[in-house]
Amino acid sequence: MKMIRYNDPGSAYSEWESFFADPFRAFAPFFRSTLSSAYERPHQPAEWYEDDDHYYARVELPGVKRSDLSVDAEDGLVRFSYELRDYRSGEDSESSPSERFEQVLRSPEGVNLAGISAKLADGILELTLPKAPEKKAVRVEIK
Amino acid sequence: MIEKNEVSCETENCGTSALSVRSGPVYKPRYHSHYSEEAWEVKVSLPGVQKEQLDVMVENEIMEIKAARLFDTPEAWRPLADYPPEKNYRLRLDVGPEVDPEGVTAELKDGILVLRLPLREEVKPRTIEVK
Structure with a gap:
């Protein structure tokens, strides 16, 4: 296993996002790349x-x-792992060579874990994490 | 790093297209390409991009891809950092004279744009019969 941190020198955003994109200071993602560079994935900030x-x-x-x-x-913590088919194989079939990636995001504390939901569409994973009751804002009544 | 066939916008006139870059920084999307005897296939990572916000043009042997990721973020959502409201992508590739621009096909699926650029008949490899 080795860690790959991909910074595109042509993108001003890559440096910007490394400082600000994850307010919870996401754990360093661990990327495995043993088959080929086709599997290299950039840091995926949330x-x-x-x-x-x-x-x-x-x-x-x-x-x-x-x-x-x-x-x-x-x-x-939210941990997600996924299989990525070889982009360069020309085919997306089940038989295409693939490799598994895992990434861990640090999430806010005080989340109702049982209520977390996830949606994947158009290459975007959207997580919804319900706040535990004690973390919700409470309006204080002034007497 | 500029890969083979890539055209830098810093040294070339990037031109204009139907999709205008409205605001925010412009990124070069990641892509992979491979050749076969029939075509050149390019896969471009465009997460979150809808078909309506994607423009692919081939002109003068240059293929230009412009895209924008527009999130429909509910008003009640408060960002916890300063994220750009939209993300623009631009990629220019020199496809060379061997590609038939009329036959180029594009498919957008799971945030990946798959472009197939068929080669002209005259440049496809042929087996020469030995008499």
């Missing part, structure tokens, strides 16, 4: 949002199919 009841995270996962993705959560 974009985080919140409203009164939920946190939301968006992660770019181009080329990943829903059947090849699994998401696990524990307190303060």
Whole structure:
């Protein structure tokens, strides 16, 4: 296993995102690349949002199919792993060579783990993390 | 790193297309390509891009791909960092004279744009019969 941190020198965003894209300072992602460089994946930072009841995270996962993705959560961590077919094989069939990747995101604390949901569309994974009741904002009544 | 066949926008006139870059920085998308006897296939990573926000043009042996990722973020969502509201992509590739621009096909699936650029008949490899 080796870690690959891919920074595209042509993109101003790559440096920008390394500082600001993950307010929870995402764990360093671990990328395995033993078959070929076709599997190299850039650091996939999450974009985080919140409203009164939920946190939301968006992660770019181009080329990943829903059947090849699994998401696990524990307190303060969201771990997702996925199979990536060889881009260069010319075929996306099940027999295409592939490799498994895993990434861990640090998530806010105080999340109702049982209520976490995930949606994958157009290469974007969107996570919805319900806030635990004690983390929700409470309006204080002034007497 | 600029890969083979890639045209830098810094040294070339990047031209214009139907899709205008509206705001925010422009990124070069990651891509992979491979050749076969029949065609050149290019796969470009464009996560979150919809077909309506994608423009592919082949002109003067240059293929230009412009795309924008527009998230429909609900107003109630408060960003926890300063994210750009949209993300623009631009890639220019020198496809050379061997590609038939009329036969280029494009498919967008799972955030990957698959382009198939068929080679002209006259440049396809042939087996020469030995008499």
